Amino acid sequence: MAMNLQLSVIGCGYLGVTHAACMSSLGFNVVGVETDARKVAMLQKGELPFYEPGLDTLLAQEIASGRLTFTTDVSAIKDADLHFICVGTPQRSDSFAADLTYVDSAIEAIAPHLKPGALVAGKSTVPVGTAQRLRERLAVTAPQAELAWNPEFLREGFAVEDTLRPNRLVVGVTSDRAEEILKQAYEPVIALGTPWIRADLPTAELVKVAANSFLATKISFINAMAEICEAADGDVTVLAQAIGYDPRIGNKFLQAGIGFGGGCLPKDIRAFMARAEELGAKQALEFLREVDAINLRARLRVIEVVRSELGRDLTARKIAILGTTFKPDSDDVRDSPALDIAVQLHRAGAQVLVHDPKGIKPAKARFPELNFEEDVYTTLKDAELTLHLTEWKEYRALDPVEIASIVKDKIMIDGRNLLNRELWRAAGWKFRALGRSD
Ligand code: UGA
16 A cells, blocks of 8 residues: 555755655655746756765665656646755845745646645745645645645755654654555664654644754754853863763764754744744743854954964965864765855955865855865965864864975864864974864
C-alpha cells in the first residue's frame, strides 16, 4: 500500500531536492516542481545545483532509477496523493518578518491540479498561523484537498542523514486520515524507531521555530560567556566542556566563536519575534533580541582582536581569511559570519584574501569586490594576520610549521576555537581566540 503513494515536492531548493531524492530512495515515485528552468535542467541530468555531501550521488542514483523526475510544469503533480511544500521563506527586505510570497504562490499554483483526497503537507518554516490561513484558502480553491504541516529539522552538511534518520517526525494535522497518509509516506523511517509526534497545526509550526530559537540561544549563551571570560581572564572552551558534562545542559551547540549564520537560525528568530509581536506576545520573545545582538557582536569582537594586533588603521594590511561559508561541508554563504567579517575588513581598507574549499563561487556572486583565492597556500602568502572563520577539516590539517614560512607575520586568530593552540604556539605563532584571554 505504502509504495503506491505518488508524491510531489514543490520548490526544489536545498530542502526540496533533499526531500525529493530521499523519498525516492525509499521507493516512492516523486515529481519535483521548480520554477527556475535552469535548476530543473540540471536536476533532470542528476546534477546538484549546490554542495551537500552524499546528496549528489543519491540524486544521480534516484534519477537513474526512474522514480524521480523534475519539471517546471506544475500540472505534472496531478496524479500525486501527497504534496510537500518546500519553498523558501526568507526574511523580508523591509522588516524582520518572513516573506511568504513563495508559499502563497505555491498553494495558488497547485490548487487547480490537486486530485480528490490529495494531502498538501507544508515543510517550509512559516510564522505560526500560516497553515490555518492556507487551509482556509484551499477550502476555496481546492475543497477536494486537505492541508497538514510537517516541519523539517535537517542540518546542512547532514541533510540526507537527517532526512532518512531524523530525531523525530512532527505532523500537524486536522484529521486521522491526514495522519495516516503521512504515516504511509514515512513508514520506513518510522520503522527505524523514529518518534512520531501528532500535533495541531499551530503547534507543528511552532515546534520548528522553537527548536531553532533554542539552538540560537544556546550558541549566544556560550558567546556571552566568551565575553565574560575575556573580561575576567577565563577560558570559555574549558567552561563549555565543564558545563557540557551536565546532561541537562549537554555539550552540543556550545562551541564559542563568531556565532551562527545561514539561511535558518538568524531569519527564524527574527520572524518569530515579528510574529509574537503581531500576536500581542512580544514580551515573551524579547530575549531573542539579545540572542541576535550577542550573535552580531561576536563578529565585531573578532574585528576588535584584529585591530588590537594590527592597529586601528587597517588600510592596506594583508589579512588572510580561511572560510566564507556559514559552516563547513556546505557552500551556503547566506548570512555567513565569516563572509560578513571579510567584507567588514575589506571596507575598513584591509587587503583581504579569502579562501574556502566550496564557498568561493557563491561568495563571489554576492561580493565581487573581495579577493578570492582557490589555493590555501597562495591565500596565506605574505599575510600579516590570518583568521580562521569556518571550521573546515582542511584548516585543522594545516601544518603551522610549514605555513610559518609562507606568511609575513605569524598571527593566527581562531574564530571557531577549534585549532590546536599548543601546536600553533609551538611553531612560533601568536595565537588568539575569542573567549580565551590567554
Ligand atoms: C539549523 C538547525 O540546526 C536545523 O535543525 C534546522 O532544520 C535548520 O537550521 C533549518 O531551519 O532548516 P543549519 O542552518 O544547517 O541547521 O546549521 P546549524 O548546524 O544549526 O548551524 C548554524 C550556525 O551555528 C552555523 O553558522 C554554525 O557555525 C553555528 N554554530 C553551531 C556555532 O557557532 N556554535 C555551535 O556550537 C554550533
